[in-house]
Amino acid sequence: MPEDYAGKYAEQEANDHLLRQMDRYVDEHLDHVSTYTMGVRRRLERDKEELIGERSRLRWE
Structure with a gap:
């Protein structure tokens, strides 16, 4: 009986x-994904602002 308990205890410890x-x-990979996502979001926002600026400089006909 004690051996059975010891085996179950060892198995539980391993689990x-x-x-x-x-x-x-x-947790580590979620941190990496979060950091990557923030970078992508920043780049998209920057690109969006550039495109808005270009559109604003276009001549209206």
Whole structure:
């Protein structure tokens, strides 16, 4: 009986360790995705402003 408990405890510890690793992995990658998304958003906003400026400089006929 104690061996069975020890085995289940070890298995639970291994599962907990894997869950912590997965959480850390997901958090790190979400941070990267968030940073990348902010950069893309900034570039799109800058490009949008440039296009608006170009449109404003066009002659109206």
